[in-house]
Amino acid sequence: xxxxxxxxxxxxxxxxxxxxxxxxxxxxxxxxxxxxxxxxxxxxxxxxxxxxxxxxxxxxxxxxxxxxxxxxxxxxxxxxxxxxxxxxxxxxxxxxxxxxxxxxxxxxxxxxxxxxxxxxxxxxxxxxxxxxxxxxxxxxxxxxxxxxxxxxxxxxxxxxxxxxxxxxxxxxxxxxxxxxxxxxxxxxxxxxxxxxxxxxxxxxxxxxxxxxxxxxxxxxxxxxxxxxxxxxxxxxxxxxxxxxxxxxxxxxxxxxxxxxxxxxxxxxxxxxxxxxxxxxxxxxxxxxxxxxxxxxxxxxxxxxxxxxxxxxxxxxxxxxxxxxxxxxxxxxxxxxxxxxxxxxxxxxxxxxxxxxxxxxxxxxxxxxxxxxxxxxxxxxxxxxxx
Amino acid sequence: xxxxxxxxxxxxxxxxxxxxxxxxxxxxxxxxxxxxxxxxxxxxxxxxxxxxxxxxxxxxxxxxxxxxxxxxxxxxxxxxxxxxxxxxxxxxxxxxxxxxxxxxxxxxxxxxxxxxxxxxxxxxxxxxxxxxxxxxxxxxxxxxxxxxxxxxxxxxxxxxxxxxxxxxxxxxxxxxxxxxxxx
Numbered sequence: 001x002x003x004x005x006x007x008x009x010x011x012x013x014x015x016x017x018x019x020x021x022x023x024x025x026x027x028x029x030x031x032x033x034x035x036x037x038x039x040x041x042x043x044x045x046x047x048x049x050x051x052x053x054x055x056x057x058x059x060x061x062x063x064x065x066x067x068x069x070x071x072x073x074x075x076x077x078x079x080x081x082x083x084x085x086x087x088x089x090x091x092x093x094x095x096x097x098x099x100x101x102x103x104x105x106x107x108x109x110x111x112x113x114x115x116x117x118x119x120x121x122x123x124x125x126x127x128x129x130x131x132x133x134x135x136x137x138x139x140x141x142x143x144x145x146x147x148x149x150x151x152x153x154x155x156x157x158x159x160x161x162x163x164x165x166x167x168x169x170x171x172x173x174x175x176x177x178x179x180x181x182x183x184x185x186x187x188x189x190x191x192x193x194x195x196x197x198x199x200x201x202x203x204x205x206x207x208x209x210x211x212x213x214x215x216x217x218x219x220x221x222x223x224x225x226x227x228x229x230x231x232x233x234x235x236x237x238x239x240x241x242x243x244x245x246x247x248x249x250x251x252x253x254x255x256x257x258x259x260x261x262x263x264x265x266x267x268x269x270x271x272x273x274x275x276x277x278x279x280x281x282x283x284x285x286x287x288x289x290x291x292x293x294x295x296x297x298x299x300x301x302x303x304x305x306x307x308x309x310x311x312x313x314x315x316x317x318x319x320x321x322x323x324x325x326x327x328x329x330x331x332x333x334x335x336x337x338x339x340x341x342x343x344x345x346x347x348x349x350x351x352x353x354x355x356x357x358x359x360x361x362x363x364x365x366x367x368x369x370x371x372x373x374x375x376x377x378x379x380x381x382x383x384x385x386x
Numbered sequence: 387x388x389x390x391x392x393x394x395x396x397x398x399x400x401x402x403x404x405x406x407x408x409x410x411x412x413x414x415x416x417x418x419x420x421x422x423x424x425x426x427x428x429x430x431x432x433x434x435x436x437x438x439x440x441x442x443x444x445x446x447x448x449x450x451x452x453x454x455x456x457x458x459x460x461x462x463x464x465x466x467x468x469x470x471x472x473x474x475x476x477x478x479x480x481x482x483x484x485x486x487x488x489x490x491x492x493x494x495x496x497x498x499x500x501x502x503x504x505x506x507x508x509x510x511x512x513x514x515x516x517x518x519x520x521x522x523x524x525x526x527x528x529x530x531x532x533x534x535x536x537x538x539x540x541x542x543x544x545x546x547x548x549x550x551x552x553x554x555x556x557x558x559x560x561x562x563x564x565x566x567x568x569x
Contacts, residue, residue, distance in 0.1 A: 006409040006418060118424060138447070170424035171447045176405050177419050178412050270447035277445045356424065360448040 003181045009172030010035035012140040012179050013079060013105040013165065016147025018049055019187045020103070023074035023194075026054035026065035028084060031117050032169040033107045036079040059084035063091035063102075070100035071208050073199035075151060079105035081169065082123045083112065089127065095162040096131030096224060098209050101154030101194075102162040103147060104132075108269065109169045110355045118356020119169035121269065121321040125297070125329045131224050133163040133231060134298045138254075138273040140177040142295075143167050145248055148182075148191045152238040155194050158230040169356065171270040182246060190245050228299040235296065252301035254293040257283065258308050261290025263368065266309075266334050267318040268294050271352070271359045275318070278364035289368060294330065305337045312345050316371050318364070320353040327351065327379040348374060352382040388439040388535065389450045393469050394459035397429040399522035402549075403457065404435035407526055410536050410544040411439045419444050432467045439535075456497075457529055458482060459504070459521050470494050480528045480567070482521050487568060500532040500569040507562050511555040520556075523549065527560030531567040538564045 007015070013036050017025065025044065027037045043049035052074075054065045059080050070076040080088065085106055095102050110120035124134060135150060137143045143165065150163040167173060182190075198206050212220065235252060243249045256276050258264055265275055272293035282289040292308050294301065309315055315338070319328025326332060331349030338347060348371050353359040363382055374380050390407070394400035401422045408420035419438040427433050436450045454477040458469060461483040473479075475496035482504040483490075490499050504524035514520035523545050530538045541564075542557045549556045 004412060006405065006412045006420070117426075139443075168447075170421070174424065175419055175421040175447070176408055177444075178417055273445050273447050358448045360451075361446060 005179050005181055006176050007140060007179050008035065008174055008176045009140045009143050009167050010107070010174070011039055012144040013147065013167065014039040014043070015179075015181065016144045016165070017077040018043060019144075019182050019184060020075065020077070020148045020151050020191055021188065022051050022077040024052045024054065024066070024069035024076045025078065026056055026062045026069070026076070027078045027080065028056055028059045028062045030059070030081050030084040032109060032173045033079050033081040033084070033105070036105055036107075059087040060091055063088040063095065066102045066104075067091060067095050067098060067100050070095075070102050071098060071200045073194065073196045075155075075194040076100075076102045077104070078102065079107070081107040082109035085123050085127060086111065089130070092127055092130040092132060094209070097220070099160040100162060101151070101160055103150045103154055104162065104164050105147075106164050106166045107169050107173045108166055116355055117169065119171055119320070120354050120356065121166070121319075121329075124164060124166045125321050127164075128298055128329070131161060131228070132298065133159075133161055133228070133296070134166055135163065135296055136166045136268040136294065137172065138270050138293060140172055140175070141179050141248065142250070143172060144179050145242065145246070145250065148187055149238055149242055149250070151194075152191050153231060153234055155196075156234045156238070157197060159227050159234050161224070161227055161231070166269070168270045186245060190242065231299045232301065232303070250295060251304070252296045253304045253308065254295055255308055256291040256293070258290035258292055260288060261312060262288040263314040263316065263371065264290045264292055264309060264312040265316045265318060265364070265367065266292045266294065266330065268297065268330060269320070271318055271320055274359060274361055275364045278361045278368070281361065281365070282368060287368070297330070297333075300333060300337070302337050305334065306341055309338060309345070310341070310343050312343065314371055315345050315347040316350060316367055317347060318350050318352060318359075318367060320359065322351060322354060346376040348376045348380060350380045350382055357383070387444065388437070388455065389453045390437040390439070390455045390457065391450060391453035392435040392437070392457040392459065393463050393467065394433055394435070394522070395463070396427045396431045396433045397518065398459050399520055400433055400435040400459055403459070403522035403526060404437045406523065406544045406548050407529065407536070407541070408437055408439070409548055410526070410540040413540045413543060414536060416441065417443050419447075424449070432463055453477070455479065455533065457525055459525055461485075464490070464493065473497070478533045480525060480532050482525055498532070498569065500528060500567050502528040502563045502567045504528065504559075504563055507559050507566070511552075511559045511562075513552060513555055513559060523556035524559040524563040527563035528567040530560075531564045532569055
C-alpha cells in the first residue's frame, strides 16, 4: 500500500535515498540543502536507516568519501548546492573517470558572489562537462522517484556513471507538496542490491584510477562517451519498469501540447512546470503553443528533442542560467541539436529568473510575446531593471 | 484553486501551520503546495507562509502575489504590515484576536472575517509560554470553521500526525478554536 505524504523537496530527496536503501551517505550541509542531510543523519542515528553516515569537513571530502565507498561496492549518496558543488569539481571528474555510480542531489542555487541562496541552474550546468548524468526535476514527486531511478541507471553495467538529481532551491527544496511514498519491499524489487562487476577487495585486488598513458586513456574516454549514448536506452527501460511498478511515467523529456504546436518553449525545472499554465492560457486564446521540458540534460536527449521540435515554426528557449559571453546554456544546446536538421525554424534564447527572481506565468506570456518582435540573433533578457 | 497567505512572526509556526493545513487538504484528496517566504527568517520579525490547494495537480511553481484568503496568527501585525496587500475581494480572513470581527471590517470590506482568541486557547492547552504562545494549531481550527473548505476532522488528524510535540494538546486547541470562532 503506498502512502501519501506532504513533504518538502529536500525531504523527498532524503526519502528517495531511504527507499533506495543506500549503504553510505557522506555529505556536508549547505543552505538550501541542509534539511536533506539533517533528515538522513537523524534516520541513520535512530536506526530507521541502516546506512553509514560519514561526517566530513568539506564537500570535496564528501565526494571523495562517496567515491571511495562506491569503489568498495557500497550504494552511495550525497547532496549539495552551488559553492559546495563547485568545491567538489575535481572529485566530480574523478567519480566519472573511476566509473563509480554515486547518486547526488543538487539543490540549484546561484553562485556567489554576491552572496545568494536563491535558485538558478548555473551551478549544476557548469558541471555538465564532467560526465555526470543530470536529471532536472519539476515536482517533489519527481525528486523522490528520481533517486531510485537514478541508482538503477547509474549502476547499470552499460552505464556505470554517477547521476545528479537536480531541483530548484525553494521552489521545490522548501515547498511542501503531495508525494506518494513507495513500499520499501516493492522498491527493493525495482532496485535490488548493488552488485558491482569490479570493486576494491583485498581478496581479489584491483586498482582504480592508476596512471594511464596515452596508449589507453583515450579509449577510456571513448567508453565514457559510449556509456552516455548507451544510457538513453537504459533510462527508457528503467523508467518504463518504474511506470509498470509504481504507475508514474517519466520520459527523457516531457512533452506538453507539442504535437500540433507552432511555437514550442523549451525549459527545465520548475519554470517548465509554471509554463504549462501559460501554454493552457495561450491555447484558450487560440495560440498553438507547446512546452518541451528536458528532464535529462545529460545524456542530452538529441533524438527526442529533434522529434518534438521537427515541425515547430518557432522555438523559444528559457534559461535560468548564464554562461557569460555566450548566453543561456540550454539555448546553445538546443541550437546545436537542431543545426543539421531540416527544420530551420528560428530559435530564440531568453534569460529569466537569475538569482531566484520569480518566473511567473506572466513572465512566460511576455516571452511568447517578445518572440514576435525580437531578432533571434540577440540574447533576450526578460525583466531587466534599468 | 485556493491561494492562502498566513501572517505571523518568526518562531510562531506560520510555516508549520501552512504544512499542517496542506496535509489536511491532501487527506481530502486535494493537491497542495505549502511554502515559506523564500529566504532567511528572524525570530519575532513579520513572516509569511503560503498555501495553494487545487482539485488537480498544480503546475504553477511561482510565488503567490494575490491570495484569496488570509490567516493572521498575530494581531499586532495588522499595524506593522499591510496584511491585505494583493488580497482578492470576496475571501475569508481569520485573525487571532480577542476583538470582534467587526472591528477589523474596515481593513477588508469585501472579505468575511472571523476572530478567535487563539492565544488564550493555546495557553489553556499549555502550548508555548505566555510570552510566546504557540497559536498555529488553534488558528487552523478557526480556519476550518470560518471557511468550511476543510473538515475539522482532517485538520485534527493532520495535527496528530505532523506535530511532534504535544500532538493531543494541539489537536484539542484546534477543536476548541473551531467551537469558539466568531464570524
